[in-house]
Amino acid sequence: MTAFAKGATGVAMGMAAALAAGTASAQEDPIRIGLLLPFTGQYAWVGENVQPVAQMIAEEVNGAGGIGGREITFVQGDTEGVVDAGTTAAQKLIDVDNVMALVGPTSLSFSGSKNLIIDNGVPMVTPTAGTTELDRACQDVCFRTVPSDALGGRAIARAATDAQYLGEGGTAWENPVLMVAQSPAMVSFLEPIERSFSDFGVEVAKVIEFTPGKPSYRSEVQEALAADPDGIVLVAAPEESARVMTNAFQSGYDGGWFVTQDQTNAEYIELAGADLVNGTYGLEEVASEEGQELNRDFETRYKEYSGDDVKIFGTNTYDSMNVIALALLSDQMDDGEITRASLAEHIRAVSDPGEGKTQVTSFTEGKKALEAGEKIDYRGLVGPIDFDDWGNIAAPFGIRKVQDGAWSTVAVVPADALN
Amino acid sequence: MIFIQTLVFGLALGGVIAVSAVGLTLAYGVTRFINFAFGEFLTLGAFFCLMLAGMGLPLVWAGLLAALIVGVLGVLLARAFYDPLMSRGLLPLLVTSVGIAFVVQNLVRMIAGSNPFRFPLPLMRPIDIAGIFVPREQLIILGVALAAMLAVHLLLRFTMLGKKMRAVADDPALARVAGISSRRVLDATWFVSALIGALGGILLAITQITVAPQMGWHFLLVVFAAVLLGGIGSPYGAMIGGLLIGLAMELGATYIAANYSYAFAFVVLIAVLILRPRGLLGGRG
């Protein structure tokens, strides 16, 4: 065998393996849902946080008899946190695995897989992409259960500038500094936060962008402290956030902190240390008092399921999966057949508010209502989950604060307060 | 004032870099190739330390034991993957070391997951000296770094093993002729290199608070910069290079642009190399 033939055989074998795997999975019955997320590379933690929550819901669905007898299974599509791998991962999920819907992608992979998703009409309900880039990116098949960073940023500015949202003993910030990590998921907060502070009458004293992945941020912190802030809004992944806050502590800073919904979870307290983050304000997407209760229930349930605390994107994933599962069920009950196009329509149908609709907050509840012939309106942990034309949700926000090593809610910023 | 404060911060970061760089450059001196898997020694050191501390071992002992484990792993890796290629020139070794970096880094993620862990060092308020904040962690880092560098110095100057290592680094052919078994010196070198790397990783974990599978790989570039700046293969050069790179990064972040501080370290490096192609203290390439 010549060397070329050997090489060619290698290629053929690789392709054949791909084919075999593809056809094998096509003959099975379950409904496949793609997890188009980074599982390796710099953002591997995103996939790792989302998948268990999605799995928990899938088990709930499958335990209750699945979708018309068909189980929900997941296929991983590792985007590796880079564009071309994200595209090929999406290609495989859509063309080979024939997934019915996507959980994901992140904002980075969205740009590379956007055309694939739209051309093939695959409904995606992403729990992870809050970037303002997606605010007006695609209609009909794109949905997200994470509010646009534009809204989140505005809520932070609103709360920080108004003592009524800061709980007992809280004072409004007058000289805030904004620190933002340079990563796709974070930078989109920058402009909304800075602008919103200004809208609410307080100028941001300094904006500091920093490179993720550095071992320390002492110089960046020093620069922030030079502006003598009474509070710092910190937008970064948990790892960098912990580092920045520690470095600030080591530099003698004792002012306030405000973090985004990304760090407003028990996991972050554990990573950064309760002593360090005590008194830190955080953001949470909640509808109401009731919503807060649901959140606590979810935290307990997840802890039982996985033995772990809820991490970033956990609540958003919960809502994404519930919406998908309920839409699948509703679609299946409609005419016994599920297609990507009909599923996208049913995603709207089960989540939009409406006269006479039954409000449900979980798959089990929703299933009961659907089987009773009712129309449903899913209301989630993140908010009422009512998608606008571009698949965005508008959520009121809860303001939380670390007290005695745990997050507790100190106020709710209603949607109209953000105007 | 800010300048002095920046110097203080830069020194501590430089200490971490310097320790790691010494480990890398020691191995280079004897083996004549840059080990791209060196960053994984850092990662493994931090993870083993974390694991042992989690099993209830006091942090200091956990760190030392972790370093020893990584040292042994380093020898095993080198024997399995590098030794068979020693006679094949530079490129196969470089590429193999990149492959090992991929494998180790992803194995760590397969076992430990992707989410970062907190390094279990309690939070401490800084010491305030006339308005200059000196974080206690930094004192620990500097202390350990100085001790490690002193230990390397003593090893190289005053022990037979260290002298053999220097002899092999100086002239491998002559060392053989003088009756030194390069096999054993090589093993010892890998052990020391990996051990110091692991120590560097633990210091890095203290600096950056967290432990994650990619930490070593990310830090590797800075370590490279230090090694090259000091002159490849020169342990004392690596120490100086490490401190300088640490200072350059912090000064660059403070006075030039925070988001360019990595780039700044490399620009300094490339500029120095263009002026002195063999680094500050490097004799040979």
Add this chain to the structure above:
Amino acid sequence: MDLLAFATGLISLALIYGLLAIGLNLQFGFAGVINFGYVAFFAVGAFASAIVTLPPPGSEAYLEASARYDIGLGLPIAAGFIAAALAGALLALFIGAVSARLATHYLAVATFAMAEVVRSVLGNETWLTRGEFGISNVPQPLGGVISPESYALFYLALTAVVVGLIFALLRRLGEKPFGRLLRAIKDDEVSARTLGKRTASAKLRALAIGGAVGGVAGALWTHSLGVVHVGQFVPIVTFQIWLAMLMGGSGNHWGALLGAFVLIAIREGTRFVGGIPGLDEIAAANPSFLPSLRFVLIGLLLIAVVRFFPGGLLPERRRKAPAAPGTAPAHAPPVPVAATDGPILEVAGLRKRFGGLAAVDGAGFVLRPGTITGLIGPNGAGKSTMIDLLSGVQRPDGGTVRLAGEDITGLTPEEIADKGLGRTFQTPRLYPSMTVWENLMVAGMPRGNETLRAGLWSSAARRRAEQAAAARAEAVLAELEIAHMRDELAGSLSGGQRKLLSLGRQMMRRPPLILLDEPAAGVNRRLAGDLFDRIAELNRQGTTFLIVEHEMQLIMRYCDRIVVMHQGRVLAEGTPEEIRANAEVIEAYLGGAVA
């Protein structure tokens, strides 16, 4: 399920990676640069092409796409590809400038760092690249015209055409004098320089082409996805390209292309890892388990390829030389030297120290045109160093060398070779991975034919030059009686044949003065005699020789004059008879109180 669509996308990607591997192969395989930052070319190409082709801000297309960026020139896509190639080439020239100063290791790390600096710049200069947001409205060729369903196929065709075109160009180039020169440099740069080759500029050109190819790959990539984001260009991409190149075999472009297909097959094939009993249970507890396993496999593959396939899957094949032209073999005329009645070479007070050792310590002698002079002396007398100094391979510390009256002291080897001084080496320093015929052709090709342009367009004059050189090569092959070895690799020749070929390369050039460093060492006695007969024949035709040799019988028989060196100085000079009778010389050889 639509496997065709899946495969289409992957084949396009494999072609793009193939292009990257080819570009890297040019830089590493030919210019010898260990570039661990190759992804930077991919990056600058992608951004350059995107920025050049994006609709300008404020334009209708800009508003339609609700795009957001500050720069966009709105030029046609072809301009984007050109810009990408230029951007890649410019970056390569920068590396070329640095690489001249740095040794291998430093260069590997410096390029690695350079790529990170590039990434840092692209990530930070948001006015240019939108930083972490990325640019997502990059125009796609015929984007509105072709239906979305068939667009992937269309783009695959486009990619195949672009890659095929570049591939064909490079192949053509490889068969031309320029390509031959690059392969010669890869095998032995110093010996190429002593044949008068401008190796530095040839290497720089190879680097630039490699950079341009990487840039074009970037353009192909960005227009296929319609987006460009700095997060793509991480170091792991560089190493995947290395993997592709090494798997293929670093000697040829087919290998690089094949390697890229294998890489993509493995990279994407491993996405199907799973379903192994026991594995899924572990995987359930850690979602990163299986995806990380993929990279463990890729890492192991990298290790295994290097260890077990040192030549790659597709080792370099021997090229068969075109059939010999029918024209009668003829000698090339010797290179003319400025007419002079005086000596052809004058050496005076030449000095060279290595550390504490004075290898050549004020030596001087004179060569008359048309003579054969032997240069002898005990080991360490400085003979080889003398040859190196005369040919420019080493720079003298002092003294002068005049060739036909012209001062050539301190010139580069290629300049000295052009002035009419040829040399051979003690170990022949051929181009082992090239055939005998190619070795001769490299030597015999005039410089003007080795340009990049000459590789792309061959004029009638250039074809004539090639034919003339080929005819000369046949003559030399016949004269040295190695015509049967014509298509053998030089690396497979015996010691004696190598010496012959090494002389043959000089016969292709026919300089008026040739320095031979131990032409008979390691050659059996009969062949050594033949060799000296050839030398004598060339000498009759007008070539002057200076020969370092230990085989005294040969020296005494063939040389007109003998120069004896001892401890870096000229100890004696004269006819063979005079030298044999010289007591000092005998003392020098046998040791004793000479100095």
Add this chain to the structure above:
Amino acid sequence: MSGTALQAQGLEAGYGALQILFGIDLTVGQGEHVLVFGPNGAGKSTLIKALFGLVAPSAGQVTLAGRDVTGQAPERMVGQGMAYVPQVSNVFGTMSVQENLEIGGASLPVAQRNRRIEEMVTLFPVLGDRRKQAAGTLSGGERQMLALARALIPEPSVLLLDEPSAGVAPKIVEEIFLLVSGLRQTGVSVLMIEQNARQALPHVDRGYVLESGQVRMEDSAAALRDSAEIAELYLGG
């Protein structure tokens, strides 16, 4: 002479396809000093490397005090009692004189090593004055002394010297040969290859003349010195 220290029988060696040595027979008696010389390219360096295991012999046998050591790795040769001083770069330039000597005794117990170092410093007093100095800064003659001393530290039975006069100022050459000659008192056997035959011969007991990889002559030093054949050999017939 009470026995054979080193013996080579039918030794053949070369580099790849290039054979250099064609069946060399050679003996060095205990305490004997033997010179191997011959014109350039005769194979002297290859011979000494083949004896020491730096070049693997393709045929033949090397025995050290009766033990077969053919083709053993150099570092093992040292353990067997053979020492070798290369022609150039024979000291560790970045290390001090003292450290060079210590490396020579790396395998010895500390006490013995220190004793041997002191003995060597007595034998070569110049080294004692320069203990702290980096070996790279020594003069050519001092380097040769250091190299000799380093090789002698483990008390070898046979010492191989590769052109000790190479790269040394002419006036030092005689001094070095005298030093080597002085080693007789230690009882070590010496095999020296040297181009500088006339100057070396008075200091040795016996000599071999090598030509084209074969032994052309073998005789006592005195007889070789007076041989007319030798000059002819060097300068061609």
